[in-house]
Amino acid sequence: MEQTIIKHIEEELASEEIDGGLEATDDLLGGGILDSLGMMKLITFIEETFNIEVAPEDMVIENFMTVENICEYISSKG
Amino acid sequence: MIYNLVQIVENSAKEFPEKVAFRFLNESITFEDLNIKSSQLAACLLSRDVKKGDRVGILMHRCLETCIAIYGILKSGAAYVPIDPFLPSERVKFLINDCGIKHVVTTNKQSKKIKKVVSEEENLETIIGLSETQNIETISWEEVFVKPLQEYKPVNILADDLSYILYTSGSTGTPKGIMHTHASGLAFAKLVVDLYAFKHTDIVANSAPLHFDVSILGYCSAPLAGATTVIVSDAHLKFPVSLADLVEKEKVTIWYSVPLLLIELLHKGGIQNKDYTCMRWVLFAGEVFATKQLRALMELWPHAEYSNIYGPTELNQCTYYNLKVPPITDEPIPIGTTWENTEYMILDENDNSVNDGDEGLLVVRSATMMKGYWNNMALTEASLYKHKIAPGFEHVYYRTGDLVKLNENNELLFLGRKDNQIKLRGFRIEIGEVENTLLKFDGVTEAAVIVANFQEEKELIATVLIDEKLEILESDLKTHCKNNLPVYAVPKDILIFESFPRTSSGKINRKEIEKIIKAL
Numbered sequence: 001m002e003q004t005i006i007k008h009i010e011e012e013l014a015s016e017e018i019d020g021g022l023e024a025t026d027d028l029l030g031g032g033i034l035d036s037l038g039m040m041k042l043i044t045f046i047e048e049t050f051n052i053e054v055a056p057e058d059m060v061i062e063n064f065m066t067v068e069n070i071c072e073y074i075s076s077k078g
Numbered sequence: 079m080i081y082n083l084v085q086i087v088e089n090s091a092k093e094f095p096e097k098v099a100f101r102f103l104n105e106s107i108t109f110e111d112l113n114i115k116s117s118q119l120a121a122c123l124l125s126r127d128v129k130k131g132d133r134v135g136i137l138m139h140r141c142l143e144t145c146i147a148i149y150g151i152l153k154s155g156a157a158y159v160p161i162d163p164f165l166p167s168e169r170v171k172f173l174i175n176d177c178g179i180k181h182v183v184t185t186n187k188q189s190k191k192i193k194k195v196v197s198e199e200e201n202l203e204t205i206i207g208l209s210e211t212q213n214i215e216t217i218s219w220e221e222v223f224v225k226p227l228q229e230y231k232p233v234n235i236l237a238d239d240l241s242y243i244l245y246t247s248g249s250t251g252t253p254k255g256i257m258h259t260h261a262s263g264l265a266f267a268k269l270v271v272d273l274y275a276f277k278h279t280d281i282v283a284n285s286a287p288l289h290f291d292v293s294i295l296g297y298c299s300a301p302l303a304g305a306t307t308v309i310v311s312d313a314h315l316k317f318p319v320s321l322a323d324l325v326e327k328e329k330v331t332i333w334y335s336v337p338l339l340l341i342e343l344l345h346k347g348g349i350q351n352k353d354y355t356c357m358r359w360v361l362f363a364g365e366v367f368a369t370k371q372l373r374a375l376m377e378l379w380p381h382a383e384y385s386n387i388y389g390p391t392e393l394n395q396c397t398y399y400n401l402k403v404p405p406i407t408d409e410p411i412p413i414g415t416t417w418e419n420t421e422y423m424i425l426d427e428n429d430n431s432v433n434d435g436d437e438g439l440l441v442v443r444s445a446t447m448m449k450g451y452w453n454n455m456a457l458t459e460a461s462l463y464k465h466k467i468a469p470g471f472e473h474v475y476y477r478t479g480d481l482v483k484l485n486e487n488n489e490l491l492f493l494g495r496k497d498n499q500i501k502l503r504g505f506r507i508e509i510g511e512v513e514n515t516l517l518k519f520d521g522v523t524e525a526a527v528i529v530a531n532f533q534e535e536k537e538l539i540a541t542v543l544i545d546e547k548l549e550i551l552e553s554d555l556k557t558h559c560k561n562n563l564p565v566y567a568v569p570k571d572i573l574i575f576e577s578f579p580r581t582s583s584g585k586i587n588r589k590e591i592e593k594i595i596k597a598l
Contacts, residue, residue, distance in 0.1 A: 020190070029313035030139055030187060032163040035565050039316040056346055061313045061320045 001050070001074065005067050008045055013038040024067040039064065046070065052077045081237040082260035086267065086302045087113050087149050094278060094304045101328070102142040102309040109301070112145060118225040119150025119183070119206070120233075122217060126181060126204050130155035130233065131240055135174065135182040136288055137161040137191065140309050143207065143219065144288060147183040148242075148297055152260075155233035157240040159255070160288035166561045167194050169253070173245055174199055177255060177452060183207050185219075237261035243452050244289055244391050247508045247567065255452030256391050265445035266394035267298035269417050273398065274332065274359050274385070278304030281356070283330045285310040285339055290504075291391040292363060295334050305332075315339065322347030329356040334387075336504030337367035344375050354379055363387035363395065364504035366492070369408045376404040388413035388492065391506075392461065392476050394446040396420050397490055412489035413482070420444035422490075423475065424482060429463060432483075439496060440482045441475035448476070500529055502536055505566040512559070512567055516540055519558045521548040526578060526586045527569060530595050539595050540569035543578060550574070 006022050014022070014033055028034050034042065043054050043064075052074060063073040080089065090099065091113035099109045107115070123134060134151045136158050138144050151158040159177050161170055173179070174195070184192055184207040192205055196212045209218045241263045243255040270276065276299060284296025284307050300307040308328045314321045322343055325333070333340075340362060343349050360375070360382050367386065376384060383402055389395035399414025416422050423431055424438035432438035441463045450458035463475040481493040498509035509527050516525040524543040529536050540559075544550045555572045579590035 018190075027187070029316055030141075030311060032139060032188070032191065032312075034316070035164060036316045037565075057319060057348065059317050059319055059346070060323075061317050064317070065313065 001071050002067055004049065005042075005046070005070060008049075009033070009042065009067070012045075013041055022067070024071070026067070027065060028067070029061065029065055046074065050074050050078075081264065082152075082235040082239070083241055083263050083267070083298060084149065084152050084232075084235055084260075086264075086298060087116060090301050090304045097278065097304060098306045099301055100142060100145045100307050100309060102140070103311055105142045107142060107145065109304070112149065112301075114227070115146045115223060116149035116153055117227055117230055117232075118222050119146055120153035121225050121227060121230040122206060122222050123151065123154040123156065123181060124230075124233075128154045128156050128181065130235075132156040133159050133177045133179050133240075133243060135159050135161050135177075135179040137163060137170070137182050137184045137188050137195075138207075138288070139163050139185075139187060139312050140284075140287065141185055141187070141311075142309065143183075143185050144309065145297060145307075147207075148288070151183065152235070152241060153233065155235060155239065157242050157257070158288075159243045159245070162287060162289045162564060163188055163191060164565050166563070167191075167198070168562050169564065170195050171199055173253065173255075174201065176253075177243060180204070181206065186210075235260060237264070240449065244291055246391055246506050247511045247564070252511075254454060254457060257449040257452050258394070259449050262394065262446050262448060263294060263298060265419065266294055267302045269419065269446065270295055270299040270395070271303045273417055274361070276300065276303035276305055276332070280305035280331045280358075281329055282307045282332045283310055283325060283328070283334070284308065285315060285335045290364075291394055292334060292336070294394060295361075300332075318342040318345075318347035322349050322352060325357075326352045326354060330354075331356050332359045332361070333357060334361040334363070336364035337362050337371070338365075338503050340367070340375055341371050344371065344378070349378060355381060357382045359383055359385065361385045361387055363389070365501040366410060369405050369411055372401075372411070373404040376401070386411050386413060388490075389442075389446075390476075390478055390480075392448045393442055393444055393478070396422070396442045396444050396446065399489065410491070412485060412487075413492045414489050416442065416444070420446070423463075423465070424484070425463070434484055435486075437481055437483045437493060440478045440480050440490070442478060443473055443475045447474075502529065502538060503566060505564075507538070507567045512538065512540065512563065512569065515559060515562050516542055516555060516572070518562075519550075519555060521545040521550050522555070524578065524586070526588055526591055528588050528592050528595070530592060537570040538567070540572040541575050541578070541591055541595075542572065543576075544574055 091109040095110035098106045099112045100107050134156045136147045180203040204215045206217045208216050237260050241260045243257050245253045245255050282300040286292035296307045386399040388397045397413045397416050399412045422442045426432050463477050465473040479496045482490045512527045513525040521544050522542050527540045530539045552572050559568045579587040581587045
């Protein structure tokens, strides 16, 4: 799960090539990796790939700060 | 008397030493602390031989250190130049070279970006705000904050000295730097405080990045009044529910942003069930706020007053239209009237004033006007309209390039652009710049970029013709755009066409392309 998300961010969504690759604990939101549009695309990707629905009230910083947070969130839905 | 931006912090530090000047997440800084820390940064820059008129870069996301960086650089006598961390490295390098930046103030979060820029950019001398050392001199914030101030001598800063340079896209494919002085920046800060009656008890939310002129309100007007500015984190801007919580928790009294953020709060933030009774002014600028959406927001927050603010970065701000009750019809709301110390004319193509009520191009003369474009006298000249009063004396107006007319109440209505500049999600984009970027890709023979409306959203779509002998993928072009354009100017889709629809004179028929794209 972690690798799928990392790969998708690195290859499709990052505003620029990420030097040294993305880590699961990297701050996606404050570190300039994803812009608002990128984040919306990531949520769509997660919904489609892991077959879950991200409810509007779940779209909060705590669930999407890092790839690790995202994985925890997806697991909690499963 | 206050005549430069530095005095804003010096004065508030005397009057409200213990008050919180800026807050970011769980961190905050008082006016007294801000005054000391910005002096320490200034001392640090002065010891690196920074002189009046020099340009110092700020490469930061929204964070608490932004306010120290701004006032520290200003105190050193230099002008600050915000560098958007989302810019591709190519663009960062252009900016550093164009502006002759030798010193950059940053934070540890930007270390990857800094590393890349430092390795490719020979002119940089010092990086301030990084803990890990780079190939060039690096000074951490910890080192800055222990700098003794006994020998620090404040620089004598005049109103006419340069204060900041904001880069925006230029139609030729290279960005242009808009130069403001302490006078023009302070004129803006003062007019805002006066117009919206800022008080020291206000809590002002700043959601704008430093390179966006909207940020001047949070960074200069609020501290001028002794108010607290809440710097909204990048993360909050991506999650309307979190943002809505923050605005409620901080008890924000003055909000200023592009309409898009307010629309997101309205539709996705769940603001219906929260308490925003503290909000007294909702200010918006940057693009047209659809009247329907504005009305919906005004009905939810009936206690607040609203102001539609207009003004290109070259003028900071110049007109406003205030509303207390929701507009009745769905007609676009006016951009209103010019504020104090400002006048305008509406001109036809031959620079003659049009009759009242007729369409024309808006030119504005104001205390908030820029000094000119950095390192580009020809462009500065072309952007000005000089109205001769007497030999050797003229009034200088800025040509906004915006089409306007007066309505029956003598209020200005915004009708559109004269040229190919567009606004997308509040960002100013020159269509020509995106097309020129695509044309720089080897094998692209023609390019037409259009704005397509998908339901409520506007998107940038590029169409190109290519040399068929070369194997060019749409994804290659997308990568090329990502590497050379700010992220908001990267087209959503790039489509390779076999041919373009043309007008009878052989020009690319953009209206037809729009239809083709809609049909896809």
